[in-house]
Amino acid sequence: MHDNRRQILDMLAQGKINSDEAERLIAALERSDMPVARDTSAVKYLRVLVDANDEQEGPTKVNVRVPMQLLRAGVRLTGVIPDRAREQVNEALRKEGIPFDINKLTPDNLEEMIEQLRDLSVDVDNERAKVRVFCE
């Protein structure tokens, strides 16, 4: 922020911009620095909604709500997996082309991931079914 302001003043001093332009740039800089209101409430549930329409079985609606706490508890459960089994899991994942290290799955990392899931929304829409996955 401070560097940007100095840069604008330097440009003004060098005559590359006039005082009006400098004022507008500084105003824009201040606006961009204002704190943006964020939704700080925790993500509680993962929702899966399916609206299918099968020719033989007719319309089917599925509504599943999974608590995020279950995801957290699952990660804690990985903490009790013996080291040898962890290596086997990593090896199996590598064989399947998933370069993921299960040792890096910690509760701290998970909180970060869950925070990112807040904006997640998956919509699959085809002629036979609509699937929507989101967090709330």
Add this chain to the structure above:
Amino acid sequence: MTQEILPPLSASVHVKPAGWRFGLRLWLPLFLLWLLLIPLLILALPLLFVGSLIFRFNLWRSLRAANGVLAATRGSQVEVDKRDTSVFIKLH
């Protein structure tokens, strides 16, 4: 972040099978199931302890993690609606 420590104590189950005019609304007291399982768990503890020594896992941490998973299922909800059949399950 608060962590639930109690497993689901009850479940609401609503079922409406095909051909039924009215559905079935059940309230299942799951806490009775846990009360029945606790003595079994206590009986199985020596075996689990021996297993933890053989397979080298932390028994206390494993039990806590397993309870955590069970407790985390509280609030889960599954609802399926078909043409003439519907099922609703919610864990409290």
